[in-house]
Amino acid sequence: MTLFAEILSPATVTLPRPALRQMAGLVRLLDHLSRQPAYREAVAAELPEVARFDPGHAAVMMGYDFHLTPSGPRLIEVNTNAGGALPAWLAGHPGTPWPDRLKRRLLATFAAEMQAWSHGAVPKPRRIAILDENPAQQFLYPEMQAFAELFREGGVAAAVVAPEALAASAAGVSIAGAPVDLVYNRHCDFTLDTPELAGLRAAYLAGTVCLTPNPCIYALLADKRRLARWRDAQLHAMCGLTVAERALLLAVVPECRLLGAVDREQLWRERDGWVFKPVDRYGSRGVLVGEKMTRGRFEQLEGATTLVQRLVPPSTTEVPGYGPMKTDLRLYAYRDRVLGVTARLYRGQVTNLRTEGGGFAAVRVI
Numbered sequence: 001m002t003l004f005a006e007i008l009s010p011a012t013v014t015l016p017r018p019a020l021r022q023m024a025g026l027v028r029l030l031d032h033l034s035r036q037p038a039y040r041e042a043v044a045a046e047l048p049e050v051a052r053f054d055p056g057h058a059a060v061m062m063g064y065d066f067h068l069t070p071s072g073p074r075l076i077e078v079n080t081n082a083g084g085a086l087p088a089w090l091a092g093h094p095g096t097p098w099p100d101r102l103k104r105r106l107l108a109t110f111a112a113e114m115q116a117w118s119h120g121a122v123p124k125p126r127r128i129a130i131l132d133e134n135p136a137q138q139f140l141y142p143e144m145q146a147f148a149e150l151f152r153e154g155g156v157a158a159a160v161v162a163p164e165a166l167a168a169s170a171a172g173v174s175i176a177g178a179p180v181d182l183v184y185n186r187h188c189d190f191t192l193d194t195p196e197l198a199g200l201r202a203a204y205l206a207g208t209v210c211l212t213p214n215p216c217i218y219a220l221l222a223d224k225r226r227l228a229r230w231r232d233a234q235l236h237a238m239c240g241l242t243v244a245e246r247a248l249l250l251a252v253v254p255e256c257r258l259l260g261a262v263d264r265e266q267l268w269r270e271r272d273g274w275v276f277k278p279v280d281r282y283g284s285r286g287v288l289v290g291e292k293m294t295r296g297r298f299e300q301l302e303g304a305t306t307l308v309q310r311l312v313p314p315s316t317t318e319v320p321g322y323g324p325m326k327t328d329l330r331l332y333a334y335r336d337r338v339l340g341v342t343a344r345l346y347r348g349q350v351t352n353l354r355t356e357g358g359g360f361a362a363v364r365v366i
Contacts, residue, residue, distance in 0.1 A: 004087040004142060007359040008094075011319040013327055013343035014366050019073045023331055024338050026075060026252050027064050029245055030230070031336040034220040038238045043220070043229065048191050051219030053205055057116035059213035060109045060184065061085060061339075062221070064331045065351075066252075067314045074312040075253050076328065077277075080213035080222040081186050083140040084360050085332045086147070088342030092362030098150075102340075107154045109334040110212075114182055117210035125182035125210070127157040129175055131200075132186040135160050139353055144186060163187070168199030170206035182210040188282045190218040224279040224307045227256040254310040260303025267308065268298055277307045287350050317345055322357030329363065 033039050044052060063082020066073040085106070089098055111124040128151050130144045138144070144160045151158035159165075159175055166173055166180070173180040183200065192201035192215060203209040213222075220226065229235055230253045236246045259267070259276070267274065271290030276298075278286040288297065290311065314326040325345040332339040344351050345358040353359050 004090055004360075007084075007087055007139070007353045008091045009319060009325075009343075009345045009357060009359045009361040010321070011317050011325070011343075011345060011357075012092075012362045012364050013317050013329070013345070015068070015329060015341070015343075015363050017365050019068060020341070020365055022248070022252055023064065023066055023073050023329070023341075025248055026073075027062075027331055027333045027338060028336040029248055030064075030078070030221060031333075033230075033239060033241075034217070036239045038240070039235070040220070042235055042238055043226065046225060047219045048215070050191050050193075050201060050205065051215040054216050055117060055204065055207065055211065055214055056119075057113045057210065057212065057214075058335045059217035060113060060334060061213070062217075062333045064333060066329045066331070067312045068327070068329060069312060069315070073252055073329070075227075076309075076312065077224065077227070078222045079282075080190065080218045081188065082330065082332060083143055083186070084330065084342060084344075085340060086143050087140075087360045088330075088332075088340060091342065091360045103150055103153070105339060106150065107156075109339070110151070110156075110182065110184070112334070113212045114210055117182075122181065124154075125151075125156050127175070127178060127180050128159075128182045128184055129166060129173065129180045130158065130160045130184045130186060131163065131166070132160070133162060133188070135162055135186075138186075140186075147184065163196040163200070166200065168203050168209075170202040170208065172208040173200065173203050180209060182212065185211055185213055190222070190282075191215045224256075224277055225258065227253065227307060227309065228258055228261075231255065254312050256307055256309045258304065259301055259306040259308050262308060264298075264303075268295070271298070273311050275309045275311050276301060277309060279305050279307050289349055292349070317343070317361070319345060319357045325355065325358050326351075327361075 059080050063079035065076045114122050114125045148158040204211045230249050274290045276288040316324040317327045319325050329343050331341050341363050343361040343363050345361050346352050346355045
């Protein structure tokens with residue numbers, strides 16, 4: 001508990017069960033959609049080359065973030081390196097160790113990735129590298145350490161490392177001469193473009209290491225540009241979605257468009273109802289709420305790399321001793337299975353883990 005004390009809120013967030021069902025239903029539907037050949041064909045031209053390579057497995061620790069409105073949940077974004085799963089458990093169960101059931105569930109997802117990548121030849125990883133940029137300086141470094149300990153308890157060697165600690169090439173990946181079977185990627189270079197990840201990119205494309213999450217799943221589900229496609233009737237028809245599936249997407253996914261595809265003057269006049277998000281940044285960096293944006297800043301936005309999303313104000317939660325805070329909800333998932341749910345409480349324009357009394361909070365389903 002002390003490892004995460006600074007990022008845990010004392011509050012408990014209530015979540016109506018029908019809303020949870022909708023959220024879980026959307027997770028299942030998007031996972032199903034991402035596997036459809038017609039969907040992959042429809043978005044292929046929009047994907048970078050590295051993302052067109054399918055390694056044959058999914059992605060651990062997916063995160064689906066929602067705001068809760070009076071008429072139900074609304075999807076805000078999808079993440080492929082979603083942090084906070086272990087602190088989220090402690091938020092709901094202070095002072096208690098992680099239960100064996102949770103440990104087994106998490107370990108099973110990494111084993112399933114290894115089995116899919118190796119076509120059943122390797123039942124579980126023998127060594128895992130938990131990768132991030134300057135990991136000891138990351139806000140969720142304690143969680144990475146906790147994952148490493150979890151893997152070791154499960155009989156898997158593990159280390160939290162920066163890219164420079166890896167020896168990586170098309171021949172494979174190793175740490176200090178010891179081969180690495182699986183890289184748990186917490187790094188935010190999702191498409192492996194930076195020079196320090198060139199060796200890992202070569203190993204990934206050569207199929208000599210299991211990388212999870214990976215560029216393929218990121219591009220299919222977590223690239224913000226996909227949000228602009230999920231309400232498209234033509235895509236729905238191409239993928240053979242049912243009436244109920246189409247209705248779910250239209251109900252839960254807010255209207256999203258690329259800035260370059262809209263009338264900028266009209267959008268400027270209506271800016272108070274929109275949020276502007278750079279598609280090539282992460283963690284709420286660069287997100288602008290229309291009502292707070294100047295005309296000069298608006299003119300600087302790139303049409304091809306700015307997502308315009310219908311503003312969905314977050315709900316609020318009363319935090320004892322701190323007052324009301326904005327609230328978003330995150331479902332953790334592996335493929336189409338929900339692993340857990342947490343809330344993040346904050347003040348300010350976007351989510352953060354620095355609001356006193358805010359942070360990850362327990363969720364009570366009612």
